Amino acid sequence: MIKRLVISLSALIFSAFLLMGGNTFVMTLLGVNLGLRGIEPTLIGSIMVCYSVGFVLGSLYSPRVIRRVGHIRAFAVFSAFLASSTLIFPLTDSIWVWALLRAFAGIAVAGSFVVIESWFSAVATNEHRATLFFTYQICTYLAATAGQLLIGLTDPAAFVPFTLGAIALTAALVPLSLSRVEAPTIEHSERISVKAIIKDSPVGLLAALCCGILISSFYSMAPVYAIEVGLPVDQLSYFMAASVFTFILFAWPLGRLCDRLDRSKIMVWLNALIVGSALGVVFIGHLNLWFLIGFSSLYMGMVAAIYPVAVAITNDRMEAHHIVAASTTLLLSYGLGSTLGPMFSSSMMTWLGAQGLYYGCAGVALLLGIYTWIWQWRSTSVPVLEQAHYIQTPADTAGIIVELDPRNEEFVEVPMEEVFPHMEAEEIAEAQACQMELDLSESESGSRPDTEAKEPVLVPH
Numbered sequence: 001m002i003k004r005l006v007i008s009l010s011a012l013i014f015s016a017f018l019l020m021g022g023n024t025f026v027m028t029l030l031g032v033n034l035g036l037r038g039i040e041p042t043l044i045g046s047i048m049v050c051y052s053v054g055f056v057l058g059s060l061y062s063p064r065v066i067r068r069v070g071h072i073r074a075f076a077v078f079s080a081f082l083a084s085s086t087l088i089f090p091l092t093d094s095i096w097v098w099a100l101l102r103a104f105a106g107i108a109v110a111g112s113f114v115v116i117e118s119w120f121s122a123v124a125t126n127e128h129r130a131t132l133f134f135t136y137q138i139c140t141y142l143a144a145t146a147g148q149l150l151i152g153l154t155d156p157a158a159f160v161p162f163t164l165g166a167i168a169l170t171a172a173l174v175p176l177s178l179s180r181v182e183a184p185t186i187e188h189s190e191r192i193s194v195k196a197i198i199k200d201s202p203v204g205l206l207a208a209l210c211c212g213i214l215i216s217s218f219y220s221m222a223p224v225y226a227i228e229v230g231l232p233v234d235q236l237s238y239f240m241a242a243s244v245f246t247f248i249l250f251a252w253p254l255g256r257l258c259d260r261l262d263r264s265k266i267m268v269w270l271n272a273l274i275v276g277s278a279l280g281v282v283f284i285g286h287l288n289l290w291f292l293i294g295f296s297s298l299y300m301g302m303v304a305a306i307y308p309v310a311v312a313i314t315n316d317r318m319e320a321h322h323i324v325a326a327s328t329t330l331l332l333s334y335g336l337g338s339t340l341g342p343m344f345s346s347s348m349m350t351w352l353g354a355q356g357l358y359y360g361c362a363g364v365a366l367l368l369g370i371y372t373w374i375w376q377w378r379s380t381s382v383p384v385l386e387q388a389h390y391i392q393t394p395a396d397t398a399g400i401i402v403e404l405d406p407r408n409e410e411f412v413e414v415p416m417e418e419v420f421p422h423m424e425a426e427e428i429a430e431a432q433a434c435q436m437e438l439d440l441s442e443s444e445s446g447s448r449p450d451t452e453a454k455e456p457v458l459v460p461h
Contacts, residue, residue, distance in 0.1 A: 009123060009132075011175035016116050016136065017143040018175075019079075022168030023109055024147035024219075026086050027051070028240055029165060030102075031223030032156040032233065033089075041224060043095055045346025048220035049339055050099045054106025056335040062111030066118075072177060075115040078108040079173040083166040090159045113397060116176070137394050138248065145245040152237030192325045194333075197314060203375045204314030207267060208330040210368045211306040211395060212337020214274075214361050217345035218243070218300060221357050224346075228354035235289060242293045246301035251392050254305050258390035263313045264376035270309065271369030273302045278362035282355045299358075306368075307334060307395040316382045327393065334395050 027048075034044045066074040085101040085108075092098070120136055154161040197205045222243070226236040258266055277299035285292035311327055318326050348360030 011178060012116060012119055012123070013135065013139050015172045015174075015176040017139050017146075018168050018172035019109070019112055019116070020140045020143035021147040021150075022165050022172065023082070024144040024244075025150050025168065026105075026162075026165040027219055028148055028151050028223050029154075029156055029161050030089065030098075031220060032151060032227060032236065035224040035227030036157050039095075041221065041346040041349040042343075043346075044224055045220060045342040045344075047095060047099045047102055048216075048346075049342040050103040051106040051109075052216055052335070052338040052342065054103040054108075055110045056106075056332075056339065058107035058110025059114070059331075059335065062107065062114050065111065066114060071115050071119070075112060075176060076173055078112040078115070079169055081105075081108045082112070082169040086162050086166040086169060090162050112172070117397065119176070134392065137392060140394065140396070141244065141248055145241050148241035148244055149237050151240065152234040154233075156233060192318075192329050194329060197326065197329055200317040201314040203264065203267065203372050204310045204330060205333050206371060207306050207310035207313070207368060208333040208395075209337040210364050211303065211310065212334040212339075213341040213344060213364055214303045214306070214337075215395065216338035216341030217357065217361055218303070220342040221345045221349060222296075224349070225354045225357045228349075229286065231289075239289075239293055239296060242297045243300040246297040247304035250301040250305060254309075255390050255392065258309060258312060259387070260384065262376070262381055262384060263309055263316065263387065263390075264372055264381065267306070267309050267313065267372045268369050268376070270302050270305055271365040271372070274299060274365035275362045275369070277302065278358040278365070281358050299361075303361075303365075304395075308391070308393040311393040312387070312390050316387050331395070331397070 031044065031048065034047070062074070062078075065077075069077075082105055085105050088101060089098060117136075120132060123132075150164070151161075154164065194205065222240065223236065226239055231239060254266075277295045280295035281292060281299065285295050307330075311330055314326050314330060344364075345357050345360055348356035350356070352359055
């Protein structure tokens with residue numbers, strides 16, 4: 001049993017890694033390719049925004065497809081379409097075709113995430129779901145970083161990089177298809193009304209929206225910015241990879257601060273640092289590559305932290321059984337922001353040149369910081385001792401993975417007989433006996449008391 005569980009988890013993690021790595025590689029590749037062709041930023045933003053629109057639609061409607069044809073078949077269809085669309089890009093110069101392909105790619109990626117995340121939820125147990133929750137997040141960020149580094153090893157103007165992206169997206173199908181885990185059931189995700197969140201925590205909803213704008217602006221237009229300021233492709237890959245990876249480095253210290261200070265004040269300081277680092281890219285970044293990478297990395301590290309802090313602020317003002325529902329609503333707000341980001345940032349770049357990307361994003365962060373500062377003075381603060389434990393919460397997700405959030409008190413563990421329906425009764429009994437012996441040995445060796453066991457485990461996003 002334990003061996004099969006490890007194998008199935010390895011398959012899930014490897015599939016998620018290949019999918020996220022291949023997807024982020026293709027996303028950056030398209031931006032670089034279009035930038036090298038001299039396409040206007042506004043047109044590039046129009047193409048890139050179609051992915052965000054498709055992702056939101058896919059998160060909402062792909063579960064219907066999965067319920068109808070099954071997880072494996074649905075995942076095969078999504079992966080095949082992603083790979084095929086990637087190969088079509090270099091075959092045509094039509095902006096309309098590229099935009100349509102990006103929209104369908106967004107739907108397919110969202111559907112693939114629904115499949116993977118629902119499987120993660122199926123194999124999780126109450127004892128291990130926090131570890132699995134954070135493992136999934138670390139996997140996706142490492143994959144995104146690897147995808148950026150691959151750009152520097154290829155010629156973005158050639159056909160070969162698109163082929164490599166298609167290979168990675170197709171390969172993501174293999175580990176999951178070989179898993180012997182039973183296809184899980186996708187439950188309907190409840191949402192708290194926007195009106196209810198605005199009443200209790202408007203800054204959380206607005207912060208999720210702004211985070212969507214800032215992150216989608218960077219992923220869509222930062223490669224174009226790098227091309228316009230004259231970065232070679234290899235340096236561009238370092239610039240993108242360092243910016244994406246930085247959030248992992250900031251996750252632990254940020255978590256410590258958020259459990260010791262008022263989170264609304266943390267949000268104000270996050271936005272102040274975003275404004276400062278964005279202006280640092282504009283005025284100092286051109287002096288040296290390391291200055292550019294340093295300020296951009298600080299910028300993205302703080303931007304990526306906005307969403308989990310927004311979730312924490314909202315959850316502090318919600319009942320425990322509303323955590324997942326509130327997170328789902330915040331994800332929709334983030335999704336709306338992600339559809340606005342590429343058009344907003346590309347318009348700023350058309351108006352102000354390449355630096356318009358950071359000018360525009362600094363303006364968004366400034367407005368959010370001012371609003372949060374005003375809101376914290378007008379609202380009743382939650383005492384630090386009464387704040388829920390801070391948990392790094394992913395934003396680029398189909399939403400099902402939030403069920404594993406350690407703060408979710410309504411998580412239902414799936415019996416192992418349903419997860420592994422082909423197991424023999426003897427195997428199940430043996431696995432349960434092993435677990436009982438493990439629990440007994442832990443108790444005899446003096447395991448930590450329950451109060452200590454409930455301390456937050458802050459693992460990088």
